[in-house]
Amino acid sequence: xxxxxxxxxxxxxxxxxxxxxxxxxxxxxxxxxxxxxxxxxxxxxxxxxxxxxxxxxxxxxxxxxxxxxxxxxxxxxxxxxxxxxxxxxxxxxxxxxxxxxxxxxxxxxxxxxxxxxxxxxxxxxxxxxxxxxxxxxxxxxxxxxxxxxxxxxxxxxxxxxxxxxxxxxxxxxxxxxxxxxxxxxxxxxxxxxxxxxxxxxxxxxxxxxxxxxxxxxxxxxxx
Amino acid sequence: xxxxxxxxxxxxxxxxxxxxxxxxxxxxxxxxxxxxxxxxxxxxxxxxxxxxxxxxxxxxxxxxxxxxxxxxxxxxxxxxxxxxxxxxxxxxxxxxxxxxxxxxxxxxxxxxxxxxxxxxxxxxxxxxxxxxxxxxxxxxxxxxxxxxxxxxxxxxxxxxxxxxxxxxxxxxxxxxxxxxxxxxxxxxxxxxxxxxxxxxxxxxxxxxxxxxxxxxxxxxxxxxxxxxxxxxxxxxxxxxxxxxxxxxxxxxxxxxxxxxxxxxxxxxxxxxxxxxxxxxxxxxxxxxxxxxxxxxxxxxxxxxxxxxxxxxxxxxxxxxxxxxxxxxxxxxxxxxxxxxxxxxxxxxxxxxxxxxxxxxxxxxxxxxxxxxxxxxxxxxxxxxxxxxxxxxxxxxxxxxxxxxxxxxxxxxxxxxxxxxxxxxxxxxxxxxxxxxxxxxxxxxxxxxxxxxx
Numbered sequence: 001x002x003x004x005x006x007x008x009x010x011x012x013x014x015x016x017x018x019x020x021x022x023x024x025x026x027x028x029x030x031x032x033x034x035x036x037x038x039x040x041x042x043x044x045x046x047x048x049x050x051x052x053x054x055x056x057x058x059x060x061x062x063x064x065x066x067x068x069x070x071x072x073x074x075x076x077x078x079x080x081x082x083x084x085x086x087x088x089x090x091x092x093x094x095x096x097x098x099x100x101x102x103x104x105x106x107x108x109x110x111x112x113x114x115x116x117x118x119x120x121x122x123x124x125x126x127x128x129x130x131x132x133x134x135x136x137x138x139x140x141x142x143x144x145x146x147x148x149x150x151x152x153x154x155x156x157x158x159x160x161x162x163x164x165x166x167x168x169x170x171x172x173x174x175x176x177x178x179x180x181x182x183x184x185x186x187x188x189x190x191x192x193x194x195x196x197x198x199x200x201x202x203x204x205x206x207x208x209x210x211x212x213x214x215x216x217x218x219x220x221x222x223x
Numbered sequence: 224x225x226x227x228x229x230x231x232x233x234x235x236x237x238x239x240x241x242x243x244x245x246x247x248x249x250x251x252x253x254x255x256x257x258x259x260x261x262x263x264x265x266x267x268x269x270x271x272x273x274x275x276x277x278x279x280x281x282x283x284x285x286x287x288x289x290x291x292x293x294x295x296x297x298x299x300x301x302x303x304x305x306x307x308x309x310x311x312x313x314x315x316x317x318x319x320x321x322x323x324x325x326x327x328x329x330x331x332x333x334x335x336x337x338x339x340x341x342x343x344x345x346x347x348x349x350x351x352x353x354x355x356x357x358x359x360x361x362x363x364x365x366x367x368x369x370x371x372x373x374x375x376x377x378x379x380x381x382x383x384x385x386x387x388x389x390x391x392x393x394x395x396x397x398x399x400x401x402x403x404x405x406x407x408x409x410x411x412x413x414x415x416x417x418x419x420x421x422x423x424x425x426x427x428x429x430x431x432x433x434x435x436x437x438x439x440x441x442x443x444x445x446x447x448x449x450x451x452x453x454x455x456x457x458x459x460x461x462x463x464x465x466x467x468x469x470x471x472x473x474x475x476x477x478x479x480x481x482x483x484x485x486x487x488x489x490x491x492x493x494x495x496x497x498x499x500x501x502x503x504x505x506x507x508x509x510x511x512x513x514x515x516x517x518x519x520x521x522x523x524x525x526x527x528x529x530x531x532x533x534x535x536x537x538x539x540x541x542x543x544x545x546x547x548x549x550x551x552x553x554x555x556x557x558x559x560x561x562x563x564x565x566x567x568x569x570x571x572x573x574x575x576x577x578x579x580x581x582x583x584x585x586x587x588x589x590x591x592x593x594x595x596x597x598x599x600x601x602x603x604x605x606x607x608x609x610x611x612x613x614x615x616x617x618x619x620x621x622x623x624x625x626x627x628x629x630x631x632x633x634x635x636x637x638x639x640x641x642x643x644x645x646x647x648x649x650x651x652x653x654x655x656x657x658x659x660x661x662x663x664x665x666x667x668x669x670x671x672x673x674x675x676x
Binding site: 060062065066067070071107109110111112116158159160161163188191193205206 | 254296297352379387390391486488491521587590635
């Protein structure tokens with residue numbers, strides 16, 4: 001009973017760390033979970049995954065905004081780093097929905113859209129590698145290969161730079177890697193028609209739509 | 224402070240990561256300033272009526288710019304400013320600006336809240352994808368609308384000779400030259416050869432190639448540059464700025480404060496907007512354009528954007544001599560009733576709040592040439608009718624208009640509209656009977672709602 005109470009107290013502290021956007025507290029409570037010997041996979045789900053999902057939903061309802069979402073994401077990263085190390089050391093593995101490399105395409109310095117997508121995907125259980133902005137086609141592919149990604153997500157905020165989304169897909173084809181990755185495109189000038197024209201697997205108008213699309217099309221990208 | 228000094232600070236200021244600038248300098252300070260200056264949104268107001276809050280928002284915006292500076296995205300250095308430098312830039316900001324040539328020359332000016340003077344109207348294709356085939360005709364159709372003072376962003380030549388254009392390629396340079404040539408040809412055909420063309424050819428540095436006194440964009444044509452959200456500037460903008468300042472063009476500086484982004488909600492983002500107005504002036508902007516963007520709706524006629532634009536514009540109108548203009552980006556598309564209801568709502572808000580007007584355009588145009596010069600006429604008429612109107616009167620009409628489209632703000636749900644070639648007779652450049660009937664119907668509806676058209 002005491003162990004159960006202790007476990008609940010740790011989960012509550014982990015939740016509180018995410019809800020108060022506190023990276024230090026998230027790492028500290030994760031360490032408490034490791035030291036206490038409780039089931040760490042349960043700690044991931046009850047301590048971190050639940051509250052970060054709720055944060056994503058609150059963002060979609062505009063009850064919180066980008067800074068809070070990003071701070072929550074940072075707190076999650078700090079806590080998960082501690083838990084992941086302990087779980088891996090014990091021979092276990094954290095379940096991730098899928099691995100995503102995301103970035104803004106070459107010649108495009110717009111950051112916000114891609115950052116929101118990365119934060120919301122992470123909040124919804126994906127492992128996300130944010131490559132940043134002005135990412136050339138070859139770097140998207142190198143990163144996808146080295147990170148063993150399932151999904152390549154490309155943002156373009158300018159009519160002029162959306163052309164480079166086409167180049168990533170064309171280069172994947174030329175390297176005989178096209179079928180290995182689910183390609184997702186988005187950004188202000190991007191439309192379903194453009195996605196169809198360049199042969200992208202998915203188009204999302206916004207960040208939440210990106211999560212819904214990937215969740216709904218798991219059979220298309222999961223091994 | 225001149226361009227040389229700004230450029231120098233962009234190379235020598237404190238080095239930092241973009242995320243640190245945005246989170247620590249912008250977001251953290253906005254949170255403090257929102258509380259300190261009691262800037263808030265009550266969850267329902269569409270047009271701000273609180274003059275004291277507008278004045279507090281001005282103070283908060285100035286404090287934000289002072290504490291954040293402007294981030295140079297490529298060098299990753301902060302262009303820091305002191306209070307005196309900001310004051311000096313504001314003191315010397317032009318309250319009136321001449322543009323265009325000969326008998327077609329016009330002047331834009333700073334407006335006051337509830338100003339009886341008519342707003343300056345920037346209108347045109349507004350960077351919609353324009354086909355090579357119809358580029359001149361659709362611009363001519365805009366230029367023949369006499370209420371439009373400056374032809375705005377004559378369309379993006381996305382394809383040339385069937386080929387999509389890569390921004391730094393030779394083809395982009397060729398497209399920029401044709402953009403200049405064809406825009407000039409369009410205003411000539413409309414009988415307004417000196418009409419100012421506000422240019423933004425979207426082709427990175429290659430857009431400079433459209434500049435030519437005989438056949439292209441002239442030193443009397445405003446040239447547009449856009450700051451990146453929030454309070455950021457990149458090398459392309461700085462390079463354009465260096466060239467256009469030296470060439471003598473009126474500088475049209477735009478920014479798009481993002482509601483739901485680093486400024487938080489509508490109140491916090493209004494503070495960012497005011498800081499951005501000032502940043503634009505410090506950088507050399509002479510007409511400053513606010514595009515009140517939204518992270519979720521991706522358009523500018525939602526309730527958050529309406530409120531933000533009204534509050535920030537009133538702060539600027541009451542406390543500075545900045546020539547402000549507000550962009551109008553809608554969910555509904557040209558050819559639909561919703562398009563006009565949305566731009567009318569924002570125009571009533573912007574004009575009574577002391578702004579000039581820019582637009583309209585659909586947030587998500589469907590295909591090429593998704594524009595209507597006839598709707599631009601209605602936009603100008605509504606904007607002119609709003610001059611002299613009280614904010615309270617405007618707010619009552621805006622509330623009614625907002626009710627008509629609030630459930631169709633989602634871009635997927637919004638009406639699809641039609642292309643220019645479906646809305647106009649391409650031989651006569653007159654609207655089709657059906658499009659004319661839509662205009663007549665909307666004008667009657669707006670008059671019925673109390674817009675003195």
